[in-house]
Amino acid sequence: MKYIIVGLGNFGAALAEELTAQGHEVIGIDIKMDKVDALKEKITHTISLDATDETTVSGLPIKDTDVVVVAIGEEPGTSIMVTAVFKNLKAKRLISRAINPLHEKVLHAIGVDEIVRPEAETAQRWAKKLTLKNIAESFEINSEYSIIEVEVPDEYVGKRVKELDFQSKYNTLLLTTIKMKEMSSIIGGKRNISKVQGVASADLLLEEKDILVVYGANHDLEKFLKRSL
Helix, strand or coil: CEEEEECCCHHHHHHHHHHHHCCCEEEEEECCHHHHHHHCCCCCEEEECCCCCHHHHCCCCCCCCCEEEECCCCCHHHHHHHHHHHHHCCCCCEEEECCCHHHHHHHHHHCCCEEECCCCCCHHHHHHHHHCCCEEEEEECCCCEEEEEEECCHHHCCCEHHHHCHHHHHCCEEEEEEEEEEEECCCCCEEEEEEEEEECCCCCECCCCCEEEEEEEHHHHHHHHHHHC
């Protein structure tokens, strides 16, 4: 996969290095040349440019990039401007770092796909989340077991949990489902609101856009993701 990481501070640099180490193509961008120079041997590509300049940014391979992460951590105003630039240029999947609650509300209003809160989430966790297909969230219980949130596969829509038999087929346990509802903000942006549905019963009917919350050993979860997605 191809990524653009804007802002090579502690979080952005760690994420760029982790994704590169996993074999992905990463373009790391920062306006400060010293940060770019420090990473030029550690990630796929590094560029020093002003990401608030839409004309300059339009020269990047945005159409060929799977995910853009705006990881700027020092200046909320700059982060918002850069996010708006990539939104205008129609980035496929746009993720931005939020520094405080007000910053997060503005990013939601712009219409970003996801928010990063690096004070509570590690770069390694986000690298895992970005590279597992269709995964919405993950939580490592220990080095061997995790809980993941994953978008319901198309072939599961309209089926009941008992028909899928997660435990015998995949050695995993479906804990619950989350319903996603799109809400409009007062200034025209849109964001998804999630609602947990409670413990998953055998008769639970899976619907389009549901999020499945699944528990299991990491190797079993990987098999489940490969088989079902």
